[in-house]
Amino acid sequence: MIAIGEYTCSEGSSPGEAVLVCVEPGCGAYALRCCRKACSCKNAHLGHQLMDFDILLKDVDRPLTLPAPQALLEKRIEDTIEGLIRDLEVLRAKHREHVKEHLQRVYGGSTLRRQLAERRPLERETSTGNNFSSLLK
Numbered sequence: 001m002i003a004i005g006e007y008t009c010s011e012g013s014s015p016g017e018a019v020l021v022c023v024e025p026g027c028g029a030y031a032l033r034c035c036r037k038a039c040s041c042k043n044a045h046l047g048h049q050l051m052d053f054d055i056l057l058k059d060v061d062r063p064l065t066l067p068a069p070q071a072l073l074e075k076r077i078e079d080t081i082e083g084l085i086r087d088l089e090v091l092r093a094k095h096r097e098h099v100k101e102h103l104q105r106v107y108g109g110s111t112l113r114r115q116l117a118e119r120r121p122l123e124r125e126t127s128t129g130n131n132f133s134s135l136l137k
């Protein structure tokens, strides 16, 4: 990125800092002009419409915005995408909960396994060698 002061006019051997810009419709010459009275860069733009180069640059730097109808459409699309993202987050949470419940129901094992996993006291009826044996399968 070059600094504003580094833009120069079209003078060949010692170009001056660009201060003005030609905005004449139909002008085919290099548009940037310095402010030196004797500089040759002004010759191609005699009688042409000129403006301050820094003002033109400020205009270029303004953020681009959509016309109102397109801005409204763009907002609707943003809102739709936002809604879909929220719906998908809810779906993911439900899916994870479902998988967790499925794991517990199908692979969670016996009462004995849950009692041990939660470090709860064991019951005599369910704490048999056979059930401990089943734990290891």
Ligand SMILES: [Zn+2]
Residues within 6 Å of the ligand: 009, 010, 011, 015, 016, 033, 034, 035, 036, 039, 040, 041, 042
């Ligand atoms: Zn010049």
Ligand SMILES: [Zn+2]
Residues within 6 Å of the ligand: 022, 023, 024, 027, 028, 029, 031, 044, 045, 048
């Ligand atoms: Zn011109």
